[in-house]
Amino acid sequence: MDLAFTTYLVVGFTFAIYIGIAIWARAGSTKEFYIAGGGIHPIANGMATAADWMSAASFIGMAGLIAFMGYGGSVFLMGWTGGYVILAMLLAPYLRKYGKFTVPEFIGDRFYSDAARIVAVICLIICSVTYVIGQMKGIGVAFSRFLETDYATGLYTGMIIVFFYAVLGGMKGITYTQIAQYCVLILAYTIPAIFISLQLTGNPIPQLGLGSTLVGTDTFLLDKLDQTVQMLGFPEYTTQTRISTLNMFAFTASLMIGTAGLPHVIIRFFTVPKVKDARSSAGWALVFIAILYTTAPAVAGMARLNIMQTIEPSPGQYLEIDKRPDWFRNWEKTGLLAIEDKNGDGRIQYSADPESNELVTLDRDILVLANPEIAQLPNWVIALVAAGGLAAALSTAAGLLLAISSAISHDLLKSTFMPNISEKAELNASRGAMALAIAGAGYLGLHPPGFAAGTVALAFGLAASSLFPALMMGIFSTKVTREGAVAGMLAGIGITLFYVFQHKGIMFVADWRYLEDWGSNWFFGIEPNAFGVVGAMVNFAVAIAISQWTPAPPQRVRDLVEDIRVPVGSDVLHVDH
Amino acid sequence: MSHLSEASAREYWRRNKALMFKLGLIWFAVSFGCGVLLVDVLNQIHVGGYKLGFWFAQQGSIYTFIALIFYYSHAMHKLDKEFNVEERD
Numbered sequence: 001m002d003l004a005f006t007t008y009l010v011v012g013f014t015f016a017i018y019i020g021i022a023i024w025a026r027a028g029s030t031k032e033f034y035i036a037g038g039g040i041h042p043i044a045n046g047m048a049t050a051a052d053w054m055s056a057a058s059f060i061g062m063a064g065l066i067a068f069m070g071y072g073g074s075v076f077l078m079g080w081t082g083g084y085v086i087l088a089m090l091l092a093p094y095l096r097k098y099g100k101f102t103v104p105e106f107i108g109d110r111f112y113s114d115a116a117r118i119v120a121v122i123c124l125i126i127c128s129v130t131y132v133i134g135q136m137k138g139i140g141v142a143f144s145r146f147l148e149t150d151y152a153t154g155l156y157t158g159m160i161i162v163f164f165y166a167v168l169g170g171m172k173g174i175t176y177t178q179i180a181q182y183c184v185l186i187l188a189y190t191i192p193a194i195f196i197s198l199q200l201t202g203n204p205i206p207q208l209g210l211g212s213t214l215v216g217t218d219t220f221l222l223d224k225l226d227q228t229v230q231m232l233g234f235p236e237y238t239t240q241t242r243i244s245t246l247n248m249f250a251f252t253a254s255l256m257i258g259t260a261g262l263p264h265v266i267i268r269f270f271t272v273p274k275v276k277d278a279r280s281s282a283g284w285a286l287v288f289i290a291i292l293y294t295t296a297p298a299v300a301g302m303a304r305l306n307i308m309q310t311i312e313p314s315p316g317q318y319l320e321i322d323k324r325p326d327w328f329r330n331w332e333k334t335g336l337l338a339i340e341d342k343n344g345d346g347r348i349q350y351s352a353d354p355e356s357n358e359l360v361t362l363d364r365d366i367l368v369l370a371n372p373e374i375a376q377l378p379n380w381v382i383a384l385v386a387a388g389g390l391a392a393a394l395s396t397a398a399g400l401l402l403a404i405s406s407a408i409s410h411d412l413l414k415s416t417f418m419p420n421i422s423e424k425a426e427l428n429a430s431r432g433a434m435a436l437a438i439a440g441a442g443y444l445g446l447h448p449p450g451f452a453a454g455t456v457a458l459a460f461g462l463a464a465s466s467l468f469p470a471l472m473m474g475i476f477s478t479k480v481t482r483e484g485a486v487a488g489m490l491a492g493i494g495i496t497l498f499y500v501f502q503h504k505g506i507m508f509v510a511d512w513r514y515l516e517d518w519g520s521n522w523f524f525g526i527e528p529n530a531f532g533v534v535g536a537m538v539n540f541a542v543a544i545a546i547s548q549w550t551p552a553p554p555q556r557v558r559d560l561v562e563d564i565r566v567p568v569g570s571d572v573l574h575v576d577h
Numbered sequence: 578m579s580h581l582s583e584a585s586a587r588e589y590w591r592r593n594k595a596l597m598f599k600l601g602l603i604w605f606a607v608s609f610g611c612g613v614l615l616v617d618v619l620n621q622i623h624v625g626g627y628k629l630g631f632w633f634a635q636q637g638s639i640y641t642f643i644a645l646i647f648y649y650s651h652a653m654h655k656l657d658k659e660f661n662v663e664e665r666d
Contacts, residue, residue, distance in 0.1 A: 066635075071616070074634035078608045081639045085604045088646045089597045093653075207636060211625035220626030238631045239620065248613050256608075274664045276654055283646035290639050297635040565590050566581060566662050 003379045007146050010383040011390060014184050015161055018177045018394070022165030025173045030427050033170030034101040034406050035270040040175055042277040046284025048178035049268045051185065051395035053080075053259075053285070054292060055131075056138025057456045059185060059392035064364030066300035070235070072242030073300065075251040075530075079460075081286060081293055082252070083259025088282035091260055091468075092269040094475045094564045096278035101270065103263040103403075103467065104411040110474040112557050113482035114416055119489050121407045123466035124263045126493065129444070131262075131459035132400040136445025138393035145334060145369065146386035152446060158394060159442045166398045167434050174398045175271060181391035186291055188388020192372045192381055193295045196302050199375060206298035225305050231315070232308070233352030237301070244525050254532035258460025261468030264396075264403040275567040303367040306374050311350045311359065318347040327373035336363035401441060405433035457529040458500060465492035465535025473543055475565070478558040484547035492539025499535075500528045581662060589660045596652055600645050607633060607641040 027033040040048070058080070066073030098106055104124060108117025136155060143154020165173035190206075197209030201221055213220050225237045234240075242248050259265065268285075269278045310328075311319045321341060331337040338361035339348050351357045369389070372381045409430035414421055421429065466489045473480040473488075480488075503522075526534065581589065611619055616630035624632060657663040 071631055071634060074612060074631075077635055078612055078638050081642050082604065082608050085600070085642050085645050089600065089649055208625075211627040211632070213626065222626045222628075222631075238628050239617075245613060249609060252608065252613065276650070276657065276664065279650040279653060280647070283643060283650055286639075286643050286646060290643055294636055294639055562586060565593070566586060566660075567657055568662050568664050 003382060004148060006379045007383040007386050010380065011147065011387045014180075014387045014391065017180050018161055019164050021176045021180060022168050022173050025165070025169045025176045027168070027170040027172045027427070030101070030410075030423055030430065032172045033427055033430050034402075034410065035267070036171040036175045038099075038271060039273055040271040042272050042281035043284050044179060045175070045268060045272050045277075045281045046286075047182045047288050048175045048271075049265065049281070049285035050288035050292075051178040051182035051391070052174075052268055052399035053265055053289060053396070054185065054392055055396035055456065056135055056142075056389060056393040058292065058296075059189065060138065060142075060365050060368050060389050061456075063296045063299040063303065064367040066297055067304040067367050068364055069242060070229075070237035070240035072240050072248065073297075075242060075248055075255065077293055077297060079252045079255025080259060081289060083256040084282050084286040084289070086256060086260040087265070087269075088279055091266065091471055091475065092278045092282055093275045093567070095266060095471070096269050096272065097275050097564045097567060099270075101267075102406050102410050103266055103471070104407055105415070107467075107470055107474065107485070108411070108415070110557065110560065111470075111480075111482040111485040112554060113486065116470075116482050116486050116489075117411055118416065119486050120467065120470065121411050123462070123489055123493055124407050125404060127262065127459045127463045127467070128264060128400045128404050129441075130462065131264075131456060132397055132404070132441045133444045134456045135393045135397035135400065136441050139390060139397070140445055141365075142386060142389040142393065146383075146389075155442060155445050158390070158397075159438055162394060162398050162401065163435065163438055166401055166438065167431050170430065170434070171267075171271060171402055174395075174402055177398070178395045181395040182288060184384075184391040185388040185395075186288070188384045188391070189292050189299075189368075190295055192375065192377055192385065193299050193302075195377055195381070196306070196371065196375045197298060200302055200305070206295050206302070210298040210301050221305065222301065225301055228305065228308050228312075232312075232350060237304070243527060247526055247530055250526045250533050251530035254464050254530050254536075255457075255460050257468045257536055258462075258464035258532050261463040261466070261471065262459070263407075263463075263467065264399040266471075267403060267406070268399070299368065299371065303371050303374070306371075307362070307367075308350065310374065311348050318349050320347050322346065324348070325374075327370055330373070331366055331370055335361070336366050337361055397441065401434060401437045405430060405437045408437070409433040461496050461500070461529060461532030461535065462493055464532030465496040465539055469536050469539040469543065473540070475561065478561045479547055479552065480543055481547045481550045481553055483550040484543040484545075487546045488539040488543025491542040492535045495538050496531055496535035499523065499531045503528045581660065585660060589656065589662065592656055593653065596649065596656075600649055603641065604645055608638040612638050 031037055062076055065076060095106055100106060104117045104120035107120040108114060139158035140151040140155040143149050143157060144151045165177045193206040194204050197206040198204050200214060201209040201212040202215045203209040203212045210221060214224055222238055229237050242251065269281060272278050272281050313319065328337065339358055340360045342356065342358050349356055349358045369385060372385055409426060413429055414426050469492060470485050470489050473485065611630060612634035616634060619630035619633065620628040622629040
């Protein structure tokens with residue numbers, strides 16, 4: 001069977017499963033639409049959270065980033081997993097105890113203010129929309145590359161699939177499809193990794209393979225990798241720092257607290273039955289995430305070594321252009337890989353020096369996508385990788401779209417503008433909001449703003465600086481006031497956006513920036529993507545300072561805070577608003 | 578439905594915070610400590626083909642995070658029982 005046909009078969013099969021689930025898991029009430037009825041088993045929720053969480057960036061992008069950043073890429077590994085420890089201890093159990101439908105709803109009640117709720121909705125939409133653009137792009141790219149459709153057709157197909165299960169089933173449909181999508185994406189990620197680890201090191205477990213010796217030699221894989229990259233003039237793989245130690249520190253911290261503050265992840269913990277389930281479910285989520293996250297560095301190191309050994313089979317002996325393998329030619333067609341024989345010797349010289357480097361384009365995303373081809377794995381493995389990339393993008397897009405649409409229908413419509421709307425009307429409104437959100441995300445996917453490449457990392461900075469501090473202070477302090485919380489959120493997200501804008505361009509229009517994009521005029525040498533932690537500190541400081549000067553929260557709010565800290569007990573005190 | 582006295586509610590929260598603080602220190606130590614600040618020192622030690630600091634940054638910290646969450650979940654379950662604030666079916 002040829003590759004295109006196999007790919008259609010595998011991707012078509014997974015899509016049929018998703019649509020089948022959509023028809024089976026329709027939502028009949030707002031409780032089912034927003035929180036899947038609240039009865040999801042903690043392990044099942046952990047699996048759905050893992051798919052919700054791992055986006056196209058984790059599946060396709062991350063190993064490529066690590067492959068080229070070496071040790072510096074660790075910020076993504078630690079940052080995107082360490083956040084779950086914060087979530088499990090500092091947020092999820094108490095928000096689950098509170099037992100409502102959305103994140104802005106908690107902020108509105110705890111800070112006894114519709115203004116706080118609306119500011120939280122705005123922050124949520126800014127974070128989630130920045131994030132969802134990356135997913136829509138991922139869907140379009142995966143389709144156009146593997147199914148040879150054009151980008152727009154791919155995007156529309158993806159939107160129709162999401163429409164089916166997200167509009168019909170809400171959180172209920174999304175939960176069960178995410179479980180199926182997790183299974184697809186984790187198989188698609190680990191199977192090629194196991195094969196490649198076996199080929200290179202003889203050890204089938206990639207996590208161990210990365211620390212093993214190469215087949216038939218006494219040389220450790222990582223030592224070989226360090227030598228090879230250094231010979232070409234690149235920094236040593238295992239010690240290459242990202243900009244500076246302080247920057248690595250800030251970047252890791254921003255990703256961690258951003259992870260804990262992302263609304264589409266938090267609302268997943270509203271779907272489990274009990275507070276203790278919210279705690280253990282975070283652990284299960286991280287187990288399922290870690291299967292991919294501990295495999296990714298192995299994929300990164302091995303793919304980098306594979307590519308370099310393809311181009312330079314033995315020291316000083318470069319690959320002849322006429323003899324380059326088929327995968328090389330296939331990826332050249334996409335423009336993600338390009339060669340230029342600068343010295344006219346008919347061979348491809350690869351070097352860190354841009355003057356003599358002849359591998360002029362090597363897109364980072366290729367590493368995961370082309371990995372099975374480079375390792376000469378069978379066609380069904382390549383098809384599975386395509387289905388896995390689509391599963392990762394679709395599952396995250398659906399989760400984000402639910403966070404956006406429930407904020408619109410529940411926080412804006414039901415609670416602020418049309419409080420007398422009936423349950424049935426709210427359910428219809430939430431379906432309408434979901435359809436609108438999908439259309440909006442599709443539009444942005446078709447006309448991606450110029451900054452789309454950096455968007456995902458940016459979403460974390462925004463969540464870290466706005467929602468996370470407000471939620472944490474809402475739970476851990478009885479003293480922070482509504483004025484403090486609103487000012488804190490605005491200051492945190494404001495300063496983070498300002499810092500990003502001055503280096504990346506106002507509203508991301510590159511021509512509108514007034515400071516250099518890279519390297520200079522950085523606050524303590526912290527890159528814009530890593531600034532969320534500074535924004536969060538500003539948020540905390542502003543909120544606490546203003547709370548000293550404004551009237552203390554009313555007694556019922558202090559009772560509410562005491563109440564959410566205990567799994568059962570004084571819950572006669574639920575606040576009506 | 579049990580009701581906590583104000584004093585025992587405060588004690589429950591204090592014990593929870595003490596546990597979070599203890600686990601938070603380990604969380605910080607394996608990631609920011611071993612993975613970032615002390616990475617050069619730990620890289621002097623090799624475990625198999627891994628430099629130890631590099632291993633913590635790309636593998637070890639993640640395994641520790643999982644252990645921390647399950648330990649927290651387990652310890653809090655015990656605390657819930659001790660204070661009789663466990664949710665019933």
